[in-house]
Amino acid sequence: MEPVGLAVGLVGLFSTCMDVVQRFDSYRTAGRDSRQLDAQLNATMHLFEKWGEGVGIGNGELSDDHHPDLDNPRTYAVVQGLLNSIKDFSSTSNEPSSPKGLQKTPSFPLSGDPSTHGSKISRWQKTTWALRGKLKQTSHVQALASLVSDLYNVVSPDTASTSPKALTRNPSFKDLSINPSEQPYAVDIRELLRKIEEEMEAEKIRDLHLWLGAPPPNDVFNDSNDKRVQETCEWMLHRNEFIEWQKPSSSSKLLWIKGPAGFGKTVLCARIVQELERTAQEPVAYFFLSSRYDGRDDPFSAIRAWLTMMIQRSPAARDIVTKTRLSQHEPLASQATILRAFRELIGGVPGCILVLDGLDECTRMTNTDxxxxxxxxxxxxxxxxxxxxxxxxxxxxxxxxxxxxSDFTGYSEYTIIPDDVGPDLMAYSSELVKAKLPNKDEPTRASIAQKMKTRSEGQFQWVKLQEGSLRKGRSRKQLEREIDETPSGLDSLYDREWNRINTMGDSDKERALSLLRWTAFALRPLTVYEITEAVLLTEDMDELPVDEMPDCVDQDYVDSMILELCGSLIEVRHVSSSESIEHPERIQESEEDSVGFQEVHLSHFSVKEYLLLKTFPGTGTLLSGEKLRVVNERIHENTLAKHILRFIGFPEAWENFLDNDQEATWRSTAGAQYVLHLRE
Incomplete structure (x- = not known):
């Protein structure tokens, strides 16, 4: 039987609408921001097509058992109007604006090199599209979904003919359990917009991080908390100076906690930050400046780090910094801009708590710039x-x-003395002795720990440096004698190591001094692989000393050729988690690589200051004190630069220098170090 009645007039119109919707669907954005929108559009298209099948319209034909309501004149007119509205999308929505078409739209300035933003869609162009183009596109999809929903409401496939040929029940908008008073897909659209806002916010924070230019996060805070002995560092929380500093005030306050080298100030500061984050109602930001990490040559890195942490923790702070960002077109905020943003933030977010540890480790202590x-x-x-x-x-x-x-408003200070840290030192000494001498009885361990605590004069670093002398094979008498004969005070302890190095044979002495020089004055910590090659470099070499490279870089090599030569002045550490992220090639390591990728560090910042007052071969000078330190540091840096230049000048340096791929790491390190030394 040929289909008859009004319904046949809808067949061509439905086919036109399907064509329009498919052309509308042909638009796909380039970024991940469009995925939810595309999914929403796909769902709407699917329901529209299923509606046609459910009421008997499909493939350009009208089914014999089409929905009887389509032959009703009033229903027909309503359906025709809805289909015509869908057809109208061909002139209004089949070419929605894309991110590429918004390059002149005002938005955040682009970060990075403008030359890289040709045909590539920038992050902030995508964000601008999300703010403007996507919302328009979302409106189109929502309108289309509403029209399809109306088709289901006017002629529902659920009420189609119940004859044997009737189609099975098709999905309807009622299946989505949406409140009848709400627009169809209202819940989904709200969820979509919420996700869009979250993605926009995350993108904005990422751009602000790049713009603020804070140094990469280091693990000083986490490491300090991890190595702190339980229930230590609590004493500072009960000192009047700290309690007074914590109290609310109508003006600013500054508390300076100071103490000699090795007194555990960084671990103490980490405990204070931990407590502030637990108890303070106001936002807390901190920065642990360390001679081992980026930021050591610029104290303003602390402000950049504070701002970076604040925008993560406070929406109000984020809004303030964003406002400053919008007014700037520089890819990296200048020092003046950072200061302006900082002033506006602490003025707009009352009671900010800012912590800075290790300011004395900054390399620009005495500069005047x-x-x-x-x-x-x-x-x-x-x-x-x-x-x-x-x-x-x-x-x-x-x-x-x-x-x-001293001129700060609300300035106060607290000087750490040995009596303050006495109980903590005893706990730390006991923990160390227990770990190193598990075969000794409790009275012996207690006696050794007490002797170490007494001899340390308040210096945790001094106790730590005794770790090597705590050997399980030694008797109690031998252990006590070793501690008694160890010089008190860090400088005296360093003197002992320095004198030992200078009595070595020429070859070992030269290698030990080279290890100390590279460790103390390289612009970043070197790995075992890197320093293994670095110590072989000299200014007058004619070729790379390939034959002097070790057969294997393993723990035995580290112990005998690095640690034993330099004693307590040097230590080897595993790379921190944050650095592993920066160097993903280190994640998959062999057992040998796990040793080779460890970093060589001075055992304490005070070691570098000690070395700056010592005369290395070729650094003789009549100066003394601070002037000697400045001159010696420049001499050491120039020496390393000459070694590096000599290295990268050899053709062999760009060939296979090691049996594995570590030469590429050292080549890139050498080139970068040389350029940075020249800039310094």
Whole structure:
């Protein structure tokens, strides 16, 4: 039987609508931001097609058992109107604006090199599209979904003919359990918009991070908390100076916790931060400046790090920094811009708590330029004036820092003395002795721990450096004698190691001094692989000493050729988790590589200061004190630069120098170090 009645007039119109919807679907954006929208559009298309099948329209034909309501004149007119509305999308929505078409739309300035933003869609162009184009596109999809929903409501496939030939029940909008009072897909659209906003916010934070230019996060805070003996460092939380600093105030406050080298200030500061994050109602930000990591040559890195942490923890702070970002077109915020953003943030977010550890480790302590510690403290004082900001600084009692912070409003200080850390030192010594001498009885371990605590004069670092002398094979008498004969004070302990090195044979002495030089003055910590090659370099070599490379870089090599030569002045550490992320090639390692990729560090920052006052071969000078340190540091840096230049000048350096792929690591390190040394 030929289909008859009004319904036949809908066949061509339905086919046209299917064509329009398919053309509308042909648009696909390039980024992940469109995936939910595409899924929503696919669902709408699917339901539209299933509606046609359910009421008997499909493949350009009208089924004999089509829905009887389609032959009703009033129903026919309504369905025709809905299909015509869908058809109208061909002129309004089949070419929605794409991210590429919004390059002139005002948005965040692009970060990075403008030359890289040709045909490539930038992050912030995508974000702008999400703000404008996507919302328009979302509106189109929502309107289309609404029209399809109306078709289901007017002529529902559920009420089609029940004859044997009737189609099985098709999905309807009622299956989605949407409240009848809500627009179809309203819940899904709201969820979609929420996800879009979250993605936009995450993208904005990522761009702000790049723009702020904070140094990569280091593990000093986490490492300090991990190695802290349980129930230690609690004493500072009960000192009047700290309690007073914590109290609410109508003006800014600064507390300076100072103490000698090796007194555990960084571990103490990490415990304070931990407590502040647990108890403070105001946002807390911290930065652990370390001579081992990026940021050591610029104290303003602390402000960049504070801002970076604040925008993650406070929506109000994020809005303030975003406003500053919008007014700038520089890919990396300048120091002046950072200071302006910082002043606006602490003015707009009352009671910010900012912690800085290790300011004395900054390499620009005595400089007079705009990146010096005195200038940093001056700008910090100006910025927090007339705010309720609280700042805590932990460092040694350096006169430069003392002079810089004495004029701060609400300034107070606390000097750590041996009596403060006595109980903690005993706990630390006991823990160390227990780990190293498990075969000794409790009275012996207690006696050794007490002797170490007494001899340390408050220095945790001194106790740590005794670890090597705690040998299980030694008797109690031998252990006690070893501790008694160890010089007290870090400098005296370093003197003993320095004198031992200078009595070595020429070959071992030269290697030990080279190890110390590369470890102390390279621009970043070197791995075992890297320093193994570096110590073989000399200014007058004619070819690379391939024959002197070790057969195997394993733990025996590290112990005998690095640690035993330099004693307590050097230690080898596993690469931190944050650094592993920066160097993904290190994630999959063989057992040998796990040793080779360990980093060589000075055992303490004070070792570098000690070495700067010592005369290496070729660094003789009549200067003394601070001038000697400055001159010696420049001499060491120039020496390393010459070695590196000599290395990269050999053709063999660009061929296979090791039996594995580590030569590429050293080549890139050598080139980067040379360029950075020249810039310095």
């Amino acid at each position: 705009t990146k010096s510690v005195p200038h940093f403290l001056q700008e910090l004082r100006i910025a927090i004036t007339n705010t309720t900001t609280k700042i805590l600084i932990s460092s040694r009692g350096d006169p430069v820092i003392q002079q810089g912070i």
